Amino acid sequence: MSFKAAKCPNCAGELQLPEDRDSVKCMYCGSDIVVREAIKLAGGVNIENLFQLAEHAEKCKQYAEAYNYYTKILETDATNYRAWYGKAMSAGWQSTSANLRLQETISGIENALKYAPENEKDELKVKAALSLRELAIDIFFSGAEKNPLTSEYVNFNPEMPLIITVLEIASGYKPDDRSILNNIVFVIEAHGLLDDPYFDDFKQIQEVEKKIQQLDPTYVPKYRATQENPPHR
Numbered sequence: 738m739s740f741k742a743a744k745c746p747n748c749a750g751e752l753q754l755p756e757d758r759d760s761v762k763c764m765y766c767g768s769d770i771v772v773r774e775a776i777k778l779a780g781g782v783n784i785e786n787l788f789q790l791a792e793h794a795e796k797c798k799q800y801a802e803a804y805n806y807y808t809k810i811l812e813t814d815a816t817n818y819r820a821w822y823g824k825a826m827s828a829g830w831q832s833t834s835a836n837l838r839l840q841e842t843i844s845g846i847e848n849a850l851k852y853a854p855e856n857e858k859d860e861l862k863v864k865a866a867l868s869l870r871e872l873a874i875d876i877f878f879s880g881a882e883k884n885p886l887t888s889e890y891v892n893f894n895p896e897m898p899l900i901i902t903v904l905e906i907a908s909g910y911k912p913d914d915r916s917i918l919n920n921i922v923f924v925i926e927a928h929g930l931l932d933d934p935y936f937d938d939f940k941q942i943q944e945v946e947k948k949i950q951q952l953d954p955t956y957v958p959k960y961r962a963t964q965e966n967p968p969h970r
Contacts, residue, residue, distance in 0.1 A: 738755050738756075740756070741753070743770075743775035744775055745765060745766060745775060746770060747763065747766055748765050748768070752764065754772050754775060756772070759771070759772060776813075777813055777814065784810055784817070787806050787807075787810050788806075788810065788819065788820075788823075791803045791807050791810070791820075791823055792823070794806065795823070795826075795827065800827045800828075800830040800831045801827075801831060804827035804828060807820045807821075807824035807827060808824060816852040818849045818851075818852040818854075819849070821845050821852065822846060822849035822861065824845050825841065825842045825844070825846045825848075825849065826842065826845075826868055828841040828842050829842035829869075829872045830872065832876055837876065837899060839872075839873075839896075839900070839903050840899075842869070842872070842903070843902075846869075849861060850862065850865075862911065863911050865907070865910050866908070866911035866914060867911070869903050869906060870916070870917050870920060872903070873903040873907070873920070873924075874920060877897075877900055877927075880897075897924070900924060901921060901924055901925060904921045905921065912948070913952065915949060915952050915953065918945050918948055918952075921942075921945050922942055922949075925941070925942050926942075939960065942960050943958070943960055946958040
């Protein structure tokens with residue numbers, strides 16, 4: 738059992754509290770105190786102020802700065818789901834063609850959902866879906882250029898399958914969003930993965946189109962050939 742310095746919010750008494758307890762009684766005034774909140778007081782960290790700074794940095798697209806603020810919050814409260822979410826997205830928006838930080842984003846959002854209150858999980862999933870879609874598409878176009886002769890997209894990031902994975906995760910969080918499914922089909926087609934023998938994209942794109950049909954029965958799939966005879970670009 739480990740102990741951390743804490744401060745009673747009622748009498749300001751200096752305490753040493755076990756981290757594995759949710760609440761205890763103050764040895765000085767006898768009041769019930771929440772262990773996590775008492776530890777925060779001892780650390781002198783104003784979490785709400787850090788959130789304000791982090792969110793302002795995000796609005797200004799200063800993602801490295803926002804990332805640091807969210808990290809400071811988590812150093813004090815490792816189960817703060819808002820901080821996990823903010824840190825995850827701040828990491829993703831710092832991605833470059835040489836260093837995609839999408840795995841960190843995926844992991845951070847998983848932690849955010851893990852620690853979020855049950856009554857807020859569904860809303861957080863929708864928020865995550867839309868944020869992941871925006872991030873994935875931004876990274877896709879930042880690494881793509883159009884060939885002026887063919888209008889085909891060229892010069893792609895070699896981690897394109899990871900971008901598709903992010904879109905699939907987004908779709909899992911918001912399965913009724915057809916735009917995300919359309920994005921998956923578009924990215925696979927534009928990147929030319931249908932011609933890649935190491936990427937089982939034909940089967941994948943058929944599965945995506947089935948989901949689109951479930952949302953829109955009038956949708957006509959473009960890839961209805963057998964998997965053994967996929968269309969060629």
